[in-house]
Amino acid sequence: MATQTTEDRVSERLELTPEEAALLQEGTLANTAIQAQPRDFYRAMRHGDPIHFDEKLGSWLVTRHEDISAVQSDPITFSVKHGYSEQQARGMREEFEAYLREHGGGYFPDAIMSDPPYHTRIRKLMENAFTAHRVKELEPRITAVVHDLIADVVAKGNGKCDAVKDIAIPLTIRVIVEQLGLDQGMEDKISRWSVAVTAQIGAMQTRETMLENAQQIADLQNYLIAKMKEKEANPTEDMISDLVHAEVTNADGTKEKLTFEEAVSLCRATLIAGNDTTATAIGNLFYVLTTKPGIAELLESVVDDERQLNRFIEEHLRAEPPVRALSRMTTKDVVVNGTKIPAGAHMLLVYGSGNDDETVFPEPRSFDITRPNLGRHVAFGGGPHRCIGLALARMEVKVAAREIVKQMMNMKLAIAESEITYTPTVATRTIESLPITFEAR
Numbered sequence: 425m426a427t428q429t430t431e432d433r434v435s436e437r438l439e440l441t442p443e444e445a446a447l448l449q450e451g452t453l454a455n456t457a458i459q460a461q462p463r464d465f466y467r468a469m470r471h472g473d474p475i476h477f478d479e480k481l482g483s484w485l486v487t488r489h490e491d492i493s494a495v496q497s498d499p500i501t502f503s504v505k506h507g508y509s510e511q512q513a514r515g516m517r518e519e520f521e522a523y524l525r526e527h528g529g530g531y532f533p534d535a536i537m538s539d540p541p542y543h544t545r546i547r548k549l550m551e552n553a554f555t556a557h558r559v560k561e562l563e564p565r566i567t568a569v570v571h572d573l574i575a576d577v578v579a580k581g582n583g584k585c586d587a588v589k590d591i592a593i594p595l596t597i598r599v600i601v602e603q604l605g606l607d608q609g610m611e612d613k614i615s616r617w618s619v620a621v622t623a624q625i626g627a628m629q630t631r632e633t634m635l636e637n638a639q640q641i642a643d644l645q646n647y648l649i650a651k652m653k654e655k656e657a658n659p660t661e662d663m664i665s666d667l668v669h670a671e672v673t674n675a676d677g678t679k680e681k682l683t684f685e686e687a688v689s690l691c692r693a694t695l696i697a698g699n700d701t702t703a704t705a706i707g708n709l710f711y712v713l714t715t716k717p718g719i720a721e722l723l724e725s726v727v728d729d730e731r732q733l734n735r736f737i738e739e740h741l742r743a744e745p746p747v748r749a750l751s752r753m754t755t756k757d758v759v760v761n762g763t764k765i766p767a768g769a770h771m772l773l774v775y776g777s778g779n780d781d782e783t784v785f786p787e788p789r790s791f792d793i794t795r796p797n798l799g800r801h802v803a804f805g806g807g808p809h810r811c812i813g814l815a816l817a818r819m820e821v822k823v824a825a826r827e828i829v830k831q832m833m834n835m836k837l838a839i840a841e842s843e844i845t846y847t848p849t850v851a852t853r854t855i856e857s858l859p860i861t862f863e864a865r
């Protein structure tokens with residue numbers, strides 16, 4: 425029998441314009457043009473069919489803020505474990521697994537992409553590494569890393585750079601590499617590894633790209649395993665050393681060491697989860713600074729006011745959310761906002777649409793740092809799987825914003841806005857490259 429998850433709540437379906445109706449009928453999130461400019465499609469779904477079955481993806485798209493919040497608060501009915509493993513290398517999972525067993529030291533399921541009660545134990549352990557307090561202590565060091573990187577680009581760029589490839593991507597990689605205790609100078613490799621891991625949840629792989637990605641992931645795992653062995657023998661002050669020696673606390677208070685498989689998966693998750701996402705947020709920052717009138721001036725006016733700057737960053741994450749949609753799978757028949765979903769169905773929580781929901785954020789396309797409910801955005805998800813790295817992510821974006829204003833001015837897009845390309849994936853909305861011009865300040 426179907427279970428009602430959100431009592432009898434059924435939102436009003438609005439009448440669609442003929443264009444919206446056609447978009448709803450023909451659109452799919454698998455279409456790369458819609459992935460690049462998704463907002464009309466999101467709106468059509470929110471208004472006409474808020475829990476929309478995307479046939480091409482074989483997924484139910486949850487698009488309203490209220491429904492996203494309800495689903496993410498019920499991790500038992502809507503399983504992350506099954507959602508992610510089903511999404512991983514969709515349709516080619518066995519081959520993917522076999523490749524990693526043969527070439528990548530093993531197949532290590534994501535320990536954090538799991539369900540309670542197991543997830544709760546792993547999550548506690550990870551949270552210790554990312555507390556707001558611990559992150560605050562990192563601010564001076566991260567500021568130095570970001571300062572140096574931007575100073576280098578300004579000195580060498582001759583008024584030109586690729587804001588994504590020269591700044592956003594290497595910046596986030598340098599920060600996390602330092603935290604984990606990995607080797608610097610591997611930005612290109614780590615960037616390729618990140619793309620390969622995130623492609624597993626992007627729903628856009630062919631067999632050929634899946635095998636290329638598996639090769640990258642094998643390379644990544646072999647590197648991490650060697651590092652972990654090194655730090656097991658000689659611990660240093662960093663997160664890999666912490667993870668290889670970490671113990672989880674069981675419900676009865678007893679402690680247990682992480683298994684090797686768990687430790688590898690958590691090192692991999694920490695290296696990758698924050699890279700693409702935070703780099704995307706910083707790339708998006710350059711995008712709005714160079715294309716949206718008044719935003720660069722607004723940032724300059726708040727940059728020395730910590731509180732206002734924080735509000736600016738939150739509104740930026742709401743308006744341009746890096747993560748678009750992540751997976752769940754139903755563990756029983758269920759009704760969400762009037763729509764019946766069978767057990768074992770794949771779902772995507774469309775965070776990008778939740779942040780655009782006009783019933784929660786009036787005039788969602790206007791950038792307004794005075795919104796009273798700014799903090800309700802779902803760029804970091806919510807419920808028990810809410811982003812673990814959010815304090816670090818916020819701080820990196822904030823530090824980047826400060827350093828950009830201090831060192832660069834009169835930034836302009838060096839290509840037409842219509843030429844900007846986005847990574848083909850349902851999971852994030854990521855600008856691939858952003859050539860800009862600027863003057864040194």
Ligand code: HEM
Nearest residue numbers: 697698701702705746747750803804805809811812813817
């Ligand atoms: C602006 C940057 C970031 C964004 C937009 C972002 C977004 C998200 C979102 C939406 C989720 C929820 C996943 C779900 O609902 O299934 C999540 C989870 C997670 N994030 Fe982030 N993230 C960012 C940065 C980071 C950083 C810097 C790290 C760590 C270095 C990190 C580590 C994680 C981990 C480990 C999880 C899984 C948590 C769990 O399942 O319990 N993220 N993130």
